[in-house]
Amino acid sequence: MRVLLVVAYDGTNYCGWQVQNNGETIEGVLNRELSALFGEEIEVIGASRTDSGVHSLGNVAVFDTATRMPAEKIVYALNKRLPEDIRIQKSCQVADSFHPRKHVCTKTYEYRILNREFELPLQRLNSYFFRRKLDIEKMKEACPFFLGEHDFKSFCSVHTQAETTVRTIYSLTVEQEDSLIKIHVTGSGFLYNMVRILAGTLIQVGIGAYRPEEMAAMIEAKDRQAAGPTAPACGLTLIGMQYEEWPELTELNI
Amino acid sequence: MRVLLVVAYDGTNYCGWQVQNNGETIEGVLNRELSALFGEEIEVIGASRTDSGVHSLGNVAVFDTATRMPAEKIVYALNKRLPEDIRIQKSCQVADSFHPRKHVCTKTYEYRILNREFELPLQRLNSYFFRRKLDIEKMKEACPFFLGEHDFKSFCSVHTQAETTVRTIYSLTVEQEDSLIKIHVTGSGFLYNMVRILAGTLIQVGIGAYRPEEMAAMIEAKDRQAAGPTAPACGLTLIGMQYEEWPELTELNI
Numbered sequence: 001m002r003v004l005l006v007v008a009y010d011g012t013n014y015c016g017w018q019v020q021n022n023g024e025t026i027e028g029v030l031n032r033e034l035s036a037l038f039g040e041e042i043e044v045i046g047a048s049r050t051d052s053g054v055h056s057l058g059n060v061a062v063f064d065t066a067t068r069m070p071a072e073k074i075v076y077a078l079n080k081r082l083p084e085d086i087r088i089q090k091s092c093q094v095a096d097s098f099h100p101r102k103h104v105c106t107k108t109y110e111y112r113i114l115n116r117e118f119e120l121p122l123q124r125l126n127s128y129f130f131r132r133k134l135d136i137e138k139m140k141e142a143c144p145f146f147l148g149e150h151d152f153k154s155f156c157s158v159h160t161q162a163e164t165t166v167r168t169i170y171s172l173t174v175e176q177e178d179s180l181i182k183i184h185v186t187g188s189g190f191l192y193n194m195v196r197i198l199a200g201t202l203i204q205v206g207i208g209a210y211r212p213e214e215m216a217a218m219i220e221a222k223d224r225q226a227a228g229p230t231a232p233a234c235g236l237t238l239i240g241m242q243y244e245e246w247p248e249l250t251e252l253n254i
Numbered sequence: 255m256r257v258l259l260v261v262a263y264d265g266t267n268y269c270g271w272q273v274q275n276n277g278e279t280i281e282g283v284l285n286r287e288l289s290a291l292f293g294e295e296i297e298v299i300g301a302s303r304t305d306s307g308v309h310s311l312g313n314v315a316v317f318d319t320a321t322r323m324p325a326e327k328i329v330y331a332l333n334k335r336l337p338e339d340i341r342i343q344k345s346c347q348v349a350d351s352f353h354p355r356k357h358v359c360t361k362t363y364e365y366r367i368l369n370r371e372f373e374l375p376l377q378r379l380n381s382y383f384f385r386r387k388l389d390i391e392k393m394k395e396a397c398p399f400f401l402g403e404h405d406f407k408s409f410c411s412v413h414t415q416a417e418t419t420v421r422t423i424y425s426l427t428v429e430q431e432d433s434l435i436k437i438h439v440t441g442s443g444f445l446y447n448m449v450r451i452l453a454g455t456l457i458q459v460g461i462g463a464y465r466p467e468e469m470a471a472m473i474e475a476k477d478r479q480a481a482g483p484t485a486p487a488c489g490l491t492l493i494g495m496q497y498e499e500w501p502e503l504t505e506l507n508i
Contacts, residue, residue: 008372008374008375008376009375010375010376010378055375055376057374057376075372079372079373084373084375084378085375085378086375087372087373087374087375088372089371089372090372117343118262118329118333118341118342118343119333119338119341120262120311120341121262121263121264121309121338121339121340121341122262122264122309122311122379122380122491124264124338124339125376125379126376237376
């Protein structure tokens with residue numbers, strides 16, 4: 001059977017999702033522990049290959065297994081074997097044809113900025129500490145320019161292998177809770193480093209380096225040099241993904 | 255001069271505030287780094303001797319020094335030397351007579367409970383994971399019984415050295431943000447383990463082991479056996495303290 005996992009992790013101590021030669025990855029840990037659990041060679045297919053240091057509340061992975069353990073019980077057996085910085089949130093059987101990267105879905109990310117004079121140790125795992133005071137209202141004004149379908153080439157690292165750089169952003173919001181600024185973005189998928197470049201650009205708007213209305217020309221330029229810097233990985237969390245055909249698959253009560 | 259520090263820390267990797275023989279403490283790190291910074295023997299006096307594993311956003315400490323460094327600059331020099339899980343939030347000169355445990359003040363603590371089926375790795379530093387579903391409304395109903403001046407002997411570990419077990423609680427609230435339940439309590443000081451016993455008792459109310467109205471008799475009993483268990487240290491954060499005579503000392507923008 002094919003089994004879907006919803007995977008939460010603190011990415012601080014991992015070299016990202018995808019198996020690498022030079023360090024521990026989320027995918028590598030899942031492959032190892034699932035193989036040991038079931039006594040067969042297991043390789044997961046991940047929905048989102050998050051970068052080194054990026055976190056997740058709801059990444060999705062599938063794998064095939066011959067086990068007779070009920071799919072919805074696997075979450076308990078697997079969590080017992082996983083380190084404390086990875087926790088499965090759900091396991092369920094899916095159709096053998098289900099592939100987490102080949103079905104229409106939306107993804108939601110959160111980028112957290114701690115904007116105050118001194119760092120707060122308890123926030124250090126999943127926020128980017130930025131001392132200079134940000135103008136939240138300006139950051140909010142910049143958001144609408146990104147909504148809808150655009151060629152986001154300016155917001156894509158040059159290393160990309162993507163066939164097209166056109167993506168659709170359904171929502172982009174900036175909200176503040178005391179000194180924590182949260183950027184939320186939902187879209188039809190994101191280019192390599194796109195959310196971190198968006199965050200880095202909004203931060204530049206927040207310090208007055210760009211005016212909000214400059215966003216239109218920045219997108220239009222289709223040139224990575226036109227946008228702001230890539231914000232650090234530690235601030236980024238993949239909140240979750242929603243499959244159009246199977247909304248119930250990843251329904252989560254965070 | 256006498257200098258006041260507002261100290262934030264992630265207590266996960268420390269044996270509490272107070273210097274111990276058997277492990278690293280917040281006080282120990284501050285003494286060592288201040289002594290090295292100023293080239294003189296420095297010993298801080300802490301306001302709240304938080305337990306092993308307890309966190310802080312705004313503990314207070316004072317020390318005497320012969321340095322000519324302006325007091326408000328010490329925060330920058332000291333933070334450069336501190337590990338990432340301790341961060342000073344403010345430094346300022348205070349009267350030589352100021353002692354952080356000998357002036358009237360209120361303290362505010364937060365106890366965080368992650369109440370869901372599976373742990374979230376990003377919340378593991380500063381929340382207590384509790385799987386069984388809690389009835390928040392019942393927990394809220396229990397709060398008013400604790401308000402005001404009471405003998406809180408039932409909510410004090412037997413190891414206490416306190417002269418009196420009478421304390422005043424000014425506010426006690428329970429709020430929920432998705433699966434995170436936050437207990438906030440402000441009082442005239444707290445007995446040993448008092449906030450953790452309060453949290454442990456409210457959790458018992460939340461699972462139906464006690465009815466809210468039983469809180470009155472529980473306080474009246476003046477017997478540690480009458481109250482609930484001590485909730486784990488990892489969920490507890492000292493939010494801050496407010497000195498009646500010097501409210502500006504610890505004014506913080508968290």
